[in-house]
Amino acid sequence: MKVSYFEDTDTLYIEFRKTDIAESRDLDENTILGVDKNGNVCAITFEHASQHTDVRHLIVEGIAA
Incomplete structure (x- = not known):
């Protein structure tokens, strides 16, 4: 998994x-799902991210399988 924030x-x-993302689906006006050819979600994009979350602090938690 990869998380990227584009400040600009x-x-x-x-x-x-x-x-490869086969289709982009609008979840709402600021959220876009990227799905593969089988309909599986492989990416999510949040527009205007700083208005909805504190993008300056990212916490990653992992659970061992």
Whole structure:
């Protein structure tokens, strides 16, 4: 998984798996899902991210399988 924040566009991008995105689906006016050819969500984009969360602080928690 990869998390990227683009300050110039205030966009937060979370990539769950590295694969080709076949379709983008608007979840709401600020949230876009990237899905593969099988309909699996592989990425999510949050526009105007700083208005909805504190993008300056990122906490990553992992759970061992």
